[in-house]
Amino acid sequence: MDDSISIKTENLGRIYKKEGGVLEALKNININVNRGEIFGLLGPNGAGKTTLIKILTTLLLPSSGKAYVLGYDVETETLKIREKINMVSGGEWAGYGILTVRENLWMFSQFYGIPTKKAKREIDKYLEIFGLEEDANTKISKLSTGMRQKMNIIRGILSNPEVLFLDEPTLGLDVQIARTVRSFIKVWMKEKEGRTILLTTHYLNEADELCNRIAIIDNGEIHALDTPQGLKKILKNKIMYSVELERESYLNLKELPYTTKFTVNPLKDGKIEVKFQIQDENKIVDIFNYLKNNGFNLVSFRKREPTLEDVFIEIVGKEFKEDE
Amino acid sequence: MGIIKKFLNDFKSSFYLGWKIESNWTDPLLFFIYSLAKPLSSAFILIFMYMIISQGQMNEMLPHLIIGNALHLYTANVLFGMAWTVIDDREFYETLKYIYISPVSMFQFLAGRGFAKYLITTISSFIIIIFGFIFLNVRFTPIASWYIYFPIFLFVGSISLFIIGYFFAGINFLISRQGSFLTQSAAGVFLLLTGAIFPIDTFPGFLGKVGIYIPQTIWIDGMRKILLGDGWNSFFINMSINRMLSMLIIENIIYFIIIFLFFNFSLKIARQRGLIDQRTMG
Amino acid sequence: MNKEYIIRNLKAILGRAYPRVIAANREYSWIIADIILPLLSVIAYGTLYKFLGASKDFLGFAVLGGAMSAFWLNVLWDMASQLYWEKMSGNLQLYILSPISLVSILLGMSIGGMLATSLRAAATLIVGTFIFKLDFSLINITQLLLVFFLTLAALYGLGMMLASLYLIWGREAWHLSEFFQEPVYLVSGMYFPVKFLGKVGFFSSLIPLTVGLDGLRQLLFKEGATFGFLSVNIEILILIILTVIYALLAIYYLKKMEYLARKEGKLTIRWE
Numbered sequence: 001m002d003d004s005i006s007i008k009t010e011n012l013g014r015i016y017k018k019e020g021g022v023l024e025a026l027k028n029i030n031i032n033v034n035r036g037e038i039f040g041l042l043g044p045n046g047a048g049k050t051t052l053i054k055i056l057t058t059l060l061l062p063s064s065g066k067a068y069v070l071g072y073d074v075e076t077e078t079l080k081i082r083e084k085i086n087m088v089s090g091g092e093w094a095g096y097g098i099l100t101v102r103e104n105l106w107m108f109s110q111f112y113g114i115p116t117k118k119a120k121r122e123i124d125k126y127l128e129i130f131g132l133e134e135d136a137n138t139k140i141s142k143l144s145t146g147m148r149q150k151m152n153i154i155r156g157i158l159s160n161p162e163v164l165f166l167d168e169p170t171l172g173l174d175v176q177i178a179r180t181v182r183s184f185i186k187v188w189m190k191e192k193e194g195r196t197i198l199l200t201t202h203y204l205n206e207a208d209e210l211c212n213r214i215a216i217i218d219n220g221e222i223h224a225l226d227t228p229q230g231l232k233k234i235l236k237n238k239i240m241y242s243v244e245l246e247r248e249s250y251l252n253l254k255e256l257p258y259t260t261k262f263t264v265n266p267l268k269d270g271k272i273e274v275k276f277q278i279q280d281e282n283k284i285v286d287i288f289n290y291l292k293n294n295g296f297n298l299v300s301f302r303k304r305e306p307t308l309e310d311v312f313i314e315i316v317g318k319e320f321k322e323d324e
Numbered sequence: 325m326g327i328i329k330k331f332l333n334d335f336k337s338s339f340y341l342g343w344k345i346e347s348n349w350t351d352p353l354l355f356f357i358y359s360l361a362k363p364l365s366s367a368f369i370l371i372f373m374y375m376i377i378s379q380g381q382m383n384e385m386l387p388h389l390i391i392g393n394a395l396h397l398y399t400a401n402v403l404f405g406m407a408w409t410v411i412d413d414r415e416f417y418e419t420l421k422y423i424y425i426s427p428v429s430m431f432q433f434l435a436g437r438g439f440a441k442y443l444i445t446t447i448s449s450f451i452i453i454i455f456g457f458i459f460l461n462v463r464f465t466p467i468a469s470w471y472i473y474f475p476i477f478l479f480v481g482s483i484s485l486f487i488i489g490y491f492f493a494g495i496n497f498l499i500s501r502q503g504s505f506l507t508q509s510a511a512g513v514f515l516l517l518t519g520a521i522f523p524i525d526t527f528p529g530f531l532g533k534v535g536i537y538i539p540q541t542i543w544i545d546g547m548r549k550i551l552l553g554d555g556w557n558s559f560f561i562n563m564s565i566n567r568m569l570s571m572l573i574i575e576n577i578i579y580f581i582i583i584f585l586f587f588n589f590s591l592k593i594a595r596q597r598g599l600i601d602q603r604t605m606g
Numbered sequence: 607m608n609k610e611y612i613i614r615n616l617k618a619i620l621g622r623a624y625p626r627v628i629a630a631n632r633e634y635s636w637i638i639a640d641i642i643l644p645l646l647s648v649i650a651y652g653t654l655y656k657f658l659g660a661s662k663d664f665l666g667f668a669v670l671g672g673a674m675s676a677f678w679l680n681v682l683w684d685m686a687s688q689l690y691w692e693k694m695s696g697n698l699q700l701y702i703l704s705p706i707s708l709v710s711i712l713l714g715m716s717i718g719g720m721l722a723t724s725l726r727a728a729a730t731l732i733v734g735t736f737i738f739k740l741d742f743s744l745i746n747i748t749q750l751l752l753v754f755f756l757t758l759a760a761l762y763g764l765g766m767m768l769a770s771l772y773l774i775w776g777r778e779a780w781h782l783s784e785f786f787q788e789p790v791y792l793v794s795g796m797y798f799p800v801k802f803l804g805k806v807g808f809f810s811s812l813i814p815l816t817v818g819l820d821g822l823r824q825l826l827f828k829e830g831a832t833f834g835f836l837s838v839n840i841e842i843l844i845l846i847i848l849t850v851i852y853a854l855l856a857i858y859y860l861k862k863m864e865y866l867a868r869k870e871g872k873l874t875i876r877w878e
Contacts, residue, residue, distance in 0.1 A: 016871060054871065057703050061868045079611075082705035094696040096625040098632055103624070110621030111704035113614030139632075155700075358785050365788035373651065373798050377658040385658075505643065512646030521650065522657035 003071075006163050006196040007033035007056060011065035014051050014220075025051040027220045028065065033196060033213075038189060040211030041200040042312065048220040049200040053167050056198065057087050069163060083112075085163045088156035090149065090171025097141030101132060101151050104140055105158060112159035119158070126154040129184065146177040153181060157188060164188075166199045170206060178206075185210060204308040214308070216315055223315045228308060235306035235314060238277045241284065243301040245272050245291060257290055258283040261313050271299060277310075334428045338436025342409070345417075346440055356447075363397050363448035370521055371460065387463070388548055388556050389521055390456040394449040395544045396520035398442065398485050400511035405441030406434045406489030407507040410496040414601065421601040430591060431490070438489050442482065465553040473550045473565055480569065481543030484576050488514075488540070491583045494590035498599060520544055523556045533559075539575045542568055611705075618710040619717065626684070626718025641729050644679075648672030648734045651797045662741060663829035664798075669734030670826065671796035673727040674819050677761055678790060680723040682783040685765030688715060689773045689863075702867065708860050712769060716762040743828045749838055750825040756845035757818025763852030764814060770859035774866060794819060799833035807835050814848050817841040 012029040015022045026048045033039040041049045054060035055067055058078040067074045069081045095104040102123055109119035127133045130150040140148065149169070156164055166185070170178040189195055201207050207214050208228045215225040224231060247270055256262050262276035278284065288298055347355045370393055374386055414420040423433055456462035467473070492507050499506070515521065517535045524535035535541040536559050545555035546568045555561060560568060594600050651668040689712075692698040701711050734740070744750065772782060793810035794800065800807045800820050810816045821841040824830040836844070866872075 014871075051871070059699055059702055059868060060871045079705055082703055085703070087700075087703060089696070092696050094700050096697075099625050099628060103628070107621040107624055108700070108704075110617040111614070111701070111706050113610065113617055113705075358781060361785055362788040365792040369651075369792050369797050370654065372792075372802060373654060374658060376798050376802050377655065377660045377664070509642050509646060512643060512650065515650050516646065516653070522654050526653055526657045 004035050005032050006035045007031065007039070007067075007069055007198060009052075009056075009065065009067045012052075012055065012062050012067050013064035014048075014055060014060065015063045025220050026055075026062075029220075029222055031215060031222065031225065033198060035194050035196055036189075037212040038185070038197040038199055038210050040207040040214040041198065041217055042204065042207050042214050042308065043200075043217035044202075047217045049217060050167055051220075052217075053087070053165050053198065053200060057085060057165050058082060084161060085165065086156045086159050086161040087165040087167065088152050088169055090168035090173075091145075092152045093148070094152065094155070095140050097139060100137045100139055101127070101143070101147075102136045105151065105155055108155045109158050114159065122158055123154070126157065130154060130180065146173050149173055149181070150177070153184070160192075162194065163196045163198065166197060168200055168202060170201070170203065178203075182206060182210060204312070208308050216312060218316045224311070231308065231311045232306045235277075235310055238306065238310075238314075239279070239281050240275065240277050240304050240306055240310060241301060242273060242275045242304050243288075243291075244299040245274060246270065246297040246299055247272060247295070253294075253296070256287060258287055261310070263313070275304075275310075331432060334432045335436045335439070338428065338433040339439045340436075342405070342437035342440030343443075345412075346444060359444050360448050360451060363445070364452065367393050367452045367455075384552075385556070386460060387456065387552050390452060390460070390462055391548050391551060392520035392544050394452045395481075395547060396515055396518065396540075397445050397449050397452075398482070399488070399514050399518070399520075399540050401441045401445040402438045402485040403489050403492055403514070404507050404511055406438040406486070407492035407496050407510075408504055409434060409437045410493050411504055415603050418601070418603075424600050431587070434490065434493050435486060438486055442485070464551050466551050467549060467553060467565060470550050473569070474547075477543065477546050477550060477565075477569065477572075480572050480576060481539070481547070484539035484543060484572070484579070487576060487579050487583050490587045491579075494583070494587040497590045497594040498597075500602070514538070514540060517541070518544055519557045523558065525558050537575070539572055539579060542572045542575065546572065615706050615710040618704070618706040619714040622711050622714025623718030623721070624714075626715060626722055641676075641726050641733075644672040644675050644726075644730045645733055647675070647797075648730060649737065652734070652738050656738075661829060662738070663827040665738040666740045666742070666827050667799060667823055667830075667833075668797045669731060669738060669740060670822060671791075671819060672734060673731040674757075674815060674822070675791065675796055676723050676727045676730060677720075677758065678794075678796075678815055679787070680719045681761055681765035681768075682787055684719050685712075685715060685762065686768035686772050687783050689769040693773065698867075702864060708864060709766075709857055712766040712856065712860065716766060719765075720758055720762060741828070742826050745825045745830075746838075749842070750822065752842055753818060753821035753825065753838065753845065756842060756849060757814050757822070760814035760845050760848040760852055761818070763849055763856055766856035767852050767859055770856065770863040773863050774859070790815070795835075799823065799835065801833050801835045811844060812848070814845060814852075817844050817848075821845075 009029050009031050012026055013024070014026040015024050017023075029048075029052065031039075041052065043049050051060065055062050055074055056069055058074055058081055061075060070084055072080045074081060095108075099107065102120075105123045106116070106119055109123070110116075114122070124133070124136070127136050130153070132147060132150055132154075135143065135147060140151065143151065153169065156166075169185075170181050173181065185197065185199075189197065199207070199210060211228060213225065213227050214231060216223045216231070224234070226233075244267065253264050253272070253274065256274070256276060258280070259276035259278050262274060265273045265275075267273050276287075278287070288301075291298060367390070370389060371386070374389060378386075410420065413423065424430065453462075492510055495506065516527075517524065517531070518538050518541040519535050520540075524541060525532045535557070541557065542560065545557050545560045546565060548555040549560070549565055549568070563571075648669050648671075651672070652665045655664045655668060689698060692701065701708060735742075775782070790810075790813055791797065793803065793806060794813050794816040795803060795807070795810075796815070796819065800810065800816055803810065807816065817836065818841070820835045821838050824834040824838050835841075
């Protein structure tokens with residue numbers, strides 16, 4: 001395998017047996033993740049992201065096809081892969097509540113054979129970076145979700161992995177901590193050449209901010225794979241609007257003439273935000289009139305740049321929701 | 325009428341919930357075997373110890389031991405069942421908070437859960453006694469009118485089980501998961517002090533007298549007297565069954581008042597300190 | 607197997623033993639679970655013997671049984687059910703994806719558990735000896751140490767094997783441990799010499815505590831040999847065989863469990 005590629009899959013498939021048949025969690029996945037890149041997997045729950053991560057981290061066997069991490073086969077060369085990877089999942093409760101943050105991290109470091117002295121030095125360094133030094137001797141059962149996730153990330157990088165798998169690393173974190181985590185990921189990637197991150201996320205902005213390339217995955221299939229900019233180019237000929245409306249009644253906006261891909265998000269104070277695409281910009285006045293005639297008062301409107309969410313809707317044909 | 329109906333309804337649903345939690349993890353046969361394994365094993369350990377030392381000679385003590393042990397199972401299980409519910413529902417199922425804020429009173433809820441344990445225990449106690457009858461030559465030599473005293477004593481004694489159960493449930497509202505061990509230890513202490521497997525006076529001095537003030541001691545020895553003609557604790561040996569019954573009722577009333585106040589106090593403190601939904605398992 | 611891999615696994619054993627030993631000092635609940643509970647049983651059974659007029663050595667048998675029961679509780683609750691809890695907390699998948707053998711994780715748990723439990727067993731023995739004023743007559747210290755350590759080795763081997771089996775069997779590990787706890791007290795002769803169980807003793811000898819405890823009683827009490835089940839040398843041999851068998855089965859089932867985990871994808875998911 002080409003040394004510049006750190007993850008490669010060839011027609012990778014995975015099925016789960018369930019009552020009354022099988023569930024195809026992954027179908028013919030072909031990806032190449034380059035060394036040194038942050039590669040994003042974007043998709044709703046049940047899309048197959050975690051299954052793919054589990055196969056690549058040797059936790060799960062493929063049902064068909066092949067997968068390689070750093071050139072090693074995930075089915076047969078598990079030890080070689082395990083020496084060079086690590087994984088952090090969002091909402092993870094790993095470790096022992098009875099041990100302190102520092103002790104838990106030390107324990108996990110031992111599974112990677114890190115000499116105690118070095119491990120302690122590294123732990124202290126990262127605790128400081130994440131602002132956890134004051135809680136180093138706190139039992140982890142007393143940590144908040146955010147603090148716990150910071151500890152998990154330290155656990156994941158302590159072994160200095162060549163490939164780091166981050167499965168929804170900011171899930172459930174508040175904005176501030178999620179931001180800290182994202183900044184750290186960027187710094188960590190720059191710190192040493194050749195590191196690779198495979199990131200799954202629900203948060204489109206996160207993928208946009210962090211990833212060099214993104215694969216959009218749904219129903220076990222990759223629907224698109226490109227840089228964030230490249231993905232947005234799919235929509236370069238589309239005219240996109242966002243309008244803010246005030247509702248006089250609890251009317252549901254089920255359709256809007258002349259538009260495609262329109263979505264409705266409730267806002268505060270009874271307002272709603274409607275996003276849509278139009279082919280012919282001249283129709284915008286007709287759209288406003290339609291809204292007015294149906295009891296919606298226009299508060300504001302703007303023409304906007306496409307986001308990854310628009311790309312997702314365009315490609316997958318549905319809104320990006322946490323649906324199963 | 326409305327109040328009684330509501331009480332029965334709440335009791336019924338918490339009993340049903342308790343029964344489901346206890347039994348629905350497996351099929352009925354396996355559940356039956358599982359429910360019997362523990363009590364029967366501990367009963368047989370005692371029976372073996374007895375037979376080894378008495379070298380196979382049966383004397384009048386074995387029936388006393390069997391009845392004592394069979395009834396002690398109620399104490400251990402109802403007490404543990406009610407007290408463990410607090411921790412289990414709080415930390416494992418995380419439903420205690422919802423029960424607390426629902427119109428069901430915690431008092432009734434725990435009664436229902438305890439009753440599920442009570443019924444399961446009845447099966448194993450019954451089997452132990454039947455086994456004694458068939459294989460160990462245990463013979464009943466009941467007192468006159470035993471058929472009147474037996475149900476009354478069973479009922480009044482059973483109430484004492486629930487009263488003690490509330491005490492430990494009350495404690496568990498305030499403490500972490502160590503409560504499970506505390507409750508188990510409490511069951512062990514009851515085994516020692518209530519004269520279930522040896523007369524309370526086997527212990528010297530003060531320890532040998534504590535049992536008199538525990539309702540279960542009177543209950544167990546009273547049941548022995550009703551079914552076998554005599555008990556084995558010297559304090560009760562010459563006491564009439566009517567007097568034992570009065571004593572049991574009085575102790576029940578005193579304990580009920582104290583424990584009812586304590587239970588409500590515990591709930592109040594738990595609410596004040598935010599312990600109703602604490603998680604200490606992690 | 608290179609040197610680096612061996613060192614890493616040794617470190618992993620140490621790492622995983624650490625929380626076990628630390629837990630002994632930090633969580634007082636274990637003191638209640640492992641000292642007070644066995645002690646209450648010991649007092650109950652000892653007093654019953656006293657009431658029945660048994661000789662002092664029988665009280666000693668009960669005290670020793672109670673002390674050794676701490677190891678059985680440890681194996682059931684902190685070994686056999688442990689991988690199940692590790693799965694629930696998400697630790698199991700981190701262990702699987704670490705570059706070490708899962709055997710090291712289980713060995714770490716065993717060694718930590720043994721160390722911590724030895725203290726509790728010793729406490730039960732000391733307090734029981736004090737309460738019932740026991741007389742010991744040490745017959746052969748070499749055999750005694752051999753029987754004790756072989757019992758622990760075989761017992762924790764059994765625990766390691768059960769850990770994988772529990773995980774393969776499914777969701778209600780708690781019930782399994784609950785189910786096994788008391789019947790083993792009975793068939794292993796925890797509180798009376800197993801000799802009195804007759805042929806049942808041969809079957810229950812599959813549980814290392816049965817022969818181990820019998821051997822210890824024979825080597826610690828004057829009347830021990832009179833009530834001995836088999837000769838101590840045969841018991842040592844049985845314990846060696848059990849240790850080897852359970853160790854091999856533990857490794858086999860651990861591999862099988864890991865394979866199933868990877869094949870079916872169930873064992874690293876909570877609530878499956």
